[in-house]
Amino acid sequence: MTELLDDVIAQTTDAIRAHELDRAHVFHSWSAQQLIDPMVVTRAEGAYLWDGQENKFLDFTSQLVFTNLGHQHPRIVRAIQDQAAKLCTIAPAFANDARSEAARLIASHTPGDLDHVFFTNGGADANEHAVRMARLHTGRHKVLSTYRSYHGGTQLAVNMTGDPRRWPSDHGSTGTVHFFGPFLYRSPFHATTEEDECQRALEHLEQVIAFEGPQTIAALILESIPGTAGIMIPPPGYLKGVRELCDRHGIVLIADEVMAGFGRTGTWFAIEHGDVVPDLLTFAKGVNSGYVPLGGVAISDAIYSTFAERAYPGGLTYSGHPLACAAAVATIRVMEEDGVVEHSARLGEEVYGPALRDLADKHEWIGDVRGIGSFWAIELVSDRQTREPLAPYGGSSPQMNAILAAAKGRGLLPFANFNRIHVVPPINIAESDARIGLSMLDDALADASFAQV
Structure with a gap:
């Protein structure tokens, strides 16, 4: 009993110190620093x-x-420990078994021909790199994204974002254009049925593409199911309609699966509910349950071929970090084996x-x-x-x-x-x-x- 009491007192003391140091030295994201009490x-x-x-x-x-x-989760923790004992880190130019197996496992679950994986440190930089790939692949610059969306906090990603976090950083200089996605409960199209909402949302998107100039648009990025913005399930047929518009105009379709991917929606990736294969698919978060920072872009054959004999001008010091990839391998295997x-x-x-x-x-x-x-x-x-x-x-x-x-x-x-x-x-x-x-x-x-x- 005395040992338990001593342990509680020690934990409380440590917690008080952690809070004091946090308030003295830590700068928190999305916060007015003096108005928070974490x-x-x-x-x-x-x-x-x-x-x-x-x-x-x-x-x-x-x-x-x-x-x-x-x-x-004990299997993920153990995988990180085992990897740390073997190879903590290595530059991304070198191959290593953790990264190779993580890429194989991810590609085994992505839809269609998304068989190549570029690793990043998180979701925002995954979206940044996906757009860079699309721009280089098409030779175009503009990017379409929805209102009521979130794509990350870095410069391009936050400008693609459609919620108020974008406003302080949006100077209209990043080539981003927003449109309304379907949301029947608060329909911007005055629809009363899912069928009408789908049709009118696609007609609206078609008009935006026409007025912006299809030949200027590199990519359309959307969350397969928007997450932080409200978990709005696209009506049946909407994602297929978006895919058709992109195909018609040579626009790269990017599925942002950072939040909705890796089992969150009851499928490996949320885009599967729409029976659609995007050209690029971004992921992070659930790929390794966030135990070590990791994100990435799954790349189609067509876009991969653009960089087969042409250097891709982008990279990160910690791309495919062994500890993060070992956590991803363990996570995916647990998901497979435990249903x-x-x-x-x-x-x-x-x-x-x-x-x-x-x-x-x-x-x-x-x-x-x-x-x-x-x-x-x-x-x-x-x-x-x-x-x-x-x-x-x-x-x-x-x-x-x-x-x-x-x-x-x-x-x-x-x-x-x-x-x-x-x-x-x-x-x-x-x-x-x-x-x-x-x-x-x-x-x-x-x-x-x-x-x-």
């Missing part, structure tokens, strides 16, 4: 993590939707979908429920008839803050963005833990609603 995480396991006061939280965020196999992708699909069909729709029947604040696999969002509104968001676009509100505080108070770590809560726990989470988290969310909505009365 929670210290001292340990994590599976779908749970603990703060400095030993409070236990069910992680319904997968952090930034990347711990697809949860925290501290994780199938488990993710089943959770969506049998647990998340039915439970979240039941919550919508109980809570007036829920205006819309949408998702697939382990990738869900509930859209919160102050009025179901007018669909007035419970928080403004690009901001928050007292009601949203109350919901999040109630969830955290019950031991649930929720993922929130503007007026939405995303249900995105690890895709290998036990069904019992998934149901516990959904029950916590139910209680949090009730608590916050009662407090507002």
